Amino acid sequence: MKIDVLSLFPEMFEGVLHSSIMKKAQENDAVSFHVVDFREYSGNKHKKVDDYPYGGGAGMVLKPEPLFAAVEDLTKGTEKKPRILLMCPQGERFDQKKAEELSGEDHIVFLCGHYEGYDERIREYLVTDELSIGDFVLTGGEIAAMAMIDSIVRLLPNVLGNSDSPVLDSFSTGLLEHPQYTRPADFNGMKVPDVLLSGNHAEIEKWRQEQSLLRTFHRRKDLLDVAPLTDHQKRLLEQLKAEKN
Template sequence: MMKIDVLSLFPEMFEGVLHSSIMKKAQANGAVTFGVTDFRDYSTSKHRKVDDYPYGGGAGMVLKPEPLFAAVEAISEGLEKPPRVILMCPQGETFTQKKAEELSSEEHVVFICGHYEGYDERIRQYLVTDELSIGDFVLTGGEIAAMAVIDSVVRLLPNVLGNADSPVLDSFSTGLLEHPQYTRPSNFNGMEVPDVLLSGNHAEIDKWREQQSLLRTFERRKDLLKDAPLTEHQRKFLHQLKRENK
């Protein structure tokens, strides 16, 4: 079972997310447990202060090291193996499906959600193991970013999704975007499902899906093709696409 702890100044933000849909199912199936802690509880200040003015001056407030170090120490007490400690930060490594797969193999992960102008640098240097960003933009705090990462990681755990093949075939898991999907009715207001999907020929269906996945990636995310583990057959189809689109 995986354990995920979150350190936040606004723990109430996680109530709906962690107790609904797939997150609720994951807990019911024994795949994960969650803990959400207000790290104000670890402040040494009479008024539970967790931030202060930056040395050298400047705008905004900076999160102090003491509460976060104390909170992580309390969470880690008695553990044989220290947890993976993730700092949600715009300066961090861009989060990817590959990173989600990596984190899904951990036993214990702690997410730190900051606010204000930034973190005391000693938090980065001596407390966290990873810094993650969900994109090149800035949010009010790390909570929403942490929710996105947690959702992405937990859905990869065993017995969480209804179909074990679902995460394997997701966009980015194969290095490519997922192929188009269709369901009933086969004809909706004159808009028809491709004939191959109704043929019952699974070899042709697999071929169509593979080609559509390559086509969609080529049209929307050419950058992914640089590192995608393509077969020789896929490379030939991609070369054909490039010729046709010159």
């Protein structure tokens, strides 16, 4: 996968893209990153990329020319148009399903804005997706882009050490992940559940399904409306609802 990032502060990405899993992903040729300061496409000697909004109002608005020019340069000679993602609090809420969808792309371009907002023509004629990581406003789109990049890249083949890890993550199955334990089996009187020490894989899997449902029921009931449940989980859910009533 090729990932381009257009930002006014490319130095913000140095630590994130060259550490931990992102570093490993590049070493394994699963992904390549290219972070571009789109001031270089401003077309003026002062490298100005924003201006006052027509009609008045507070703040500055990003001009269309630099971003259009940067995307045109980055996609020159490519047959297939990449997914061009606009970081915006007004956008579609980014989630695990979106990360899974985007992990199948060959080329993604992230547009990170600053200031008051974007010229509307950027939304209408340049981007393919407007995405948000939550109902709050950040100084710029860089932090949102970093979060999305991490969640997408970790799903690529040969990135995580265990290929089952992303499949079993919270939200990947529609539910929150079950509790996890490791050694020691008894820590200051706090013990690991006996079933996990039993070696009975069928019972362990049953316990995990139950715990995953319980955790989702108590923390994120909204996920249960669309989660694909096993017959065992459906029966357990009915019991939980009956007990609550």
